[in-house]
Amino acid sequence: MSAVFNFTFVPWFRSVAPYIHMHRGKTFVVAVAGEAIAAGKLPHIVQDLALIQSMGVKVVLVHGFRPQVNEQLKAKGHEARYSHGMRITDEVALDCAQEAAGQLRYEIEAAFSMGLPNTPMAGATVRVISGNFITARPVGVLDGVDFRHSGLVRKVDVAGIRRTLDHGAMVLLSPFGFSPTGEAFNLTMEEVATSVAVALQADKLVFLTEVPGIRMRATEAESEDNPIDTELPLAAAEQLLAQLPNPQQPTDTAFYLQHCVKACKAGVERSHIIPFSVDGALLLEVYVHDGIGTMVIDEKLEELREATADDVGGILQLIEPFERDGTLVKRDRTEIERDVGNYSIIEHDGVIFACAALYPYPEAKTGEMAALTVSPQSQGQGDGEKILKRVEQRARAMGLDSIFVLTTRTMHWFLKRGFVQVEPDWLPDARKRKYNWDRKSMVFVKKLS
Template sequence: MSMVFPHTFVPWFRAVAPYIHAYRGETFVIGMSGELIAAGRLNAFVQDLALMHAMGIRIVLVHGFRPQLDEQLAAKGHQARYSHGRRITDAITLDCAQEAAGQLRFEIEAAFSQGLPNTPMANATLRVVSGNFLTARPVGIVDGIDFLHTGVVRRVDAVTIQKALDIGALVLMSPFGFSPTGEAFNLHMEDVATAVAVALKADKLLFMTDVPGVREQPDDPNSPIDTELALVDARRMLAARKEPATDPADVDYYLQYCVRACEAGVERSHILPFTVDGALLQEVYTHDGIGTMVVDEKLESLREATPDDIGSLIALIEPFERDGTLVKRDRTEIERDIETYSVIEHDGVIFGCAALHPYLDARTGEMAALTVSPAVQGQGDGERILKRIEQRARAMGLSSIFVLTTRTMHWFVKRGFQQVDPSWLPEERKRHYNWDRRSQVLVKKIN
C-alpha cells in the first residue's frame, strides 16, 4: 500500500483547488491525435479525462486516425496520396478511414468503460455519446486536383452537443461529416476540433500532439517552451512562413488552428505533448502548465483589487498570518481597505497581493501584506507586485515607500530598501508601531 504524505499532499491539493473551482462547468474541446493511441497512451489519457470530468469540466473529445488509416491502406497495398497538405480520399481510402475510425471509437469507448479498482476510473460513471453532429462539404477541385471524399466542416450541431453535455455525458467525435444527401467526407481532426470549439463557444481548445509546444527560440530545439503566447505573436510567427504548415510534426501546423480558434472567440487554445504523462492535468491544474497556450492577450495581469477579491485575499494571506510572517488583519479591515490592495492574477486566480497605505504629509507610504502564494514563489511575482506599488506611490506624489518586516529583510534589501530606525516612521504610523513585535523598518526612495 502506497503512503500518502500530508506535508506534500495537502499543499499540492490546496494549490490545485482554485483551478477546480475556476473550471467547474466550463467546456473544453480536446483534439487527440491518432499518434497518441498508436503510442499506447490511450488508457492513461482516458483516466485523466475521467478525473477532469469528475471535477465538473464538460468535455468534447475529437480523435484523429492518421497512423491507423495509413496502416489500413498499407495492408491493402493502396498508396496514400496528398496535395496542398490534405489527404486525397478516394473510395478505397474512404472505406479504410471508416474502418479505422470505427475501430478507434470502439477502443476509446471501451477505455472509458473500465471501472478497475485502484485506478482513477474506479467508481467513475462516465457516459460517452457519439452522433452525426457535423455537416460537411467537399474540398472539391483545387489547382486541378480533385480531393474526392476529402471535406471540410460546413456546420456543427451545437444544440445537440450541448444537450449531451447537459446530461453529464462526454461527447466523442470522429473526423467524419456528412452532406445533406448522406455522402460521407473524411475531415481533419484539427479542423473538426476547431470548428466545434468555436460553435460551442468553448472555454478551451486543447490539442494533444507529439510536439512539445512552441519554443521561445523556434530555431533552437533546446530552447524552453513558451508557455503563454499572445495571439499577436502567434500571428506574427505564422506570417513569417513562406507557406502554411501542412506537416503535423511541425508545431506551426497546430498553431494555425489555435490562432483560428482564438480569432473566432475561443479564449484559450493549447498545444500539449502527449508523450509527457499527465500533460493534460499539468496544463489545466498548474500555474505554468506544460505546453503552449495561445491567448488573445496575456492572462497574467496586475490590477487593483475589488470587493469581489476579498475572499481570495483572505485565503491568500491567512497562512502567513498564522505562522507570524504577517500581522493578522480581520476581514472588516481588509474590506475597508480593499482599494489600497494591488493583486496579481493568472487565468482568474489571485496568486499575490500587497497594499499601499499613503502618508501624504510625509510624502511616503507603507507597503503592507506583500504576499505571494507558495505555489508560485520564486517566479518573480513578488517583484512585479513591488513595481506596481512603486508606480502607484509615484502617481500619488510620494518620494518613498517603507515596509515593516520581521523575516524577509534580505529580500527587500536586495531590491533597494535600506534599514532605518523606527523613529523614522511618520508620526501617525509611529503611534501604531508594535514595539513588542520589533519589526524592522526598511525604506526605498522612488523619486
C-alpha cells in the same frame, strides 16, 4: 497514512480548488491525435477526461486516426498520399478510414466503460455519444490535385451537441462528415475540433499531440534548450505564423498553431497544445497555474488591479502560509476587509497570485508597503516587481515622497530594488507608536523620484 503525505496533499488540493470551481460548467473540446492512441496512451487519457468531466466540465472528444489509417493502407499494399498537408482520400483510403474510425470508436467507448476497483474509473459512469453532428463538403481540386473523398467542415450541429452535453454525456466525434446526399468525407481531426470549438464558442480547445508546445522564435524551433512558451498572446502567435512556411507534417510548428490562432480569433478564449508523452498532461494543463504546454490566448489573462471586497478571501488564502511561518505579521479578516482598498493584487485566471497594501502617512509624506506577498507558484516571474511598481505609482499619485517596509527576512530583495536601511526612529510618529520592538523588524525606505 503518513504525515508527510498529508502535509503535501492538503496544500496541493487546496491550490487546485480554484481551478475546479472556475471550470465547472465550462465546455472543453479535446482533440486527441491518433498517434497518442497508437502509443498506448488511451487508458490514461480516458481516465483524465472522466475525472475532468466528473468535476463539472462538458467535454467534446475528437479523435484523430492518421497512423491507424496508414497502417490499414500498408496492410492492403496501398500508399498513403498527401498534398497541402491533407490526405488524398481515394476509394481504398476511404475504406481504410472507415475501418479505422470504427475500431477506434469501439476502443474509446470500451475504455470509458471500464470501472475496475482501485483505478480512477472506479464508480464512474461516463456515457459517450457519437453521431452525425458534422456536415461536410468536398475539398475538390487544389492546384491540379483531386482530393477525392477528402472534405472540409460545412456545418456543425450545435443544438444537437449542446443537448447531448446538457444531459451529462460526453460527445465523441470522429474525423468524418457527411453531405446532405449521404456521401462520406474524410476530414482532419484538427479542422473538426477547431470548427466545433468555434461553433460552440467553447471555453477551451485542447490539442493532445506529439509536439510539446510552441517555441516563440521560429529560428530557434530546432533548439532543444529553447523553453516552451506556456502562454502565447494571439498577436504574438499570428506574428510567428507569418514567419513560418505552410505546414505539411504534424510536427511542423505551424501545424497545430494555425488552428489555435483560428479558434482564438473566432471567439475561443484559450487554445492549448500539450504533449501526450507526459502522463497526466491534461490535468497539468487545466488545473496547474503554468500548465505543461502552450496556451494561445486572445487577451492577456493576468490582471494587475486594486482589490475589492470580493478579493478578501483570495488575499487571506495567499498570505496565510507566510503569516504562519512568521514572514508576515498576522492580519485577521476584519482588518483586511476594512483596508481592502489599500491592496493591489495580481489576478491570473481568477486566482490571486500576488498582493501588497499601501498605508499612507500624509503628514510625513511617506507610506508603508505592507503584506507584500507572491505565491510560491509564480515566484521568479516578476510579480513582485509588478506589485512594487504599482504601489509606487499609487504613492506618487497621493503626493508621497517615499515608501517604506518593515521586514525580518526579505531585506536583500528590497536592497536590490533601491531601498536603503534606516533606524526605526525614522518612522512617522503614528507608525512608530505601533512598532513591535520585540519583533525587531528592519526598516527600509525608497525615495520616489
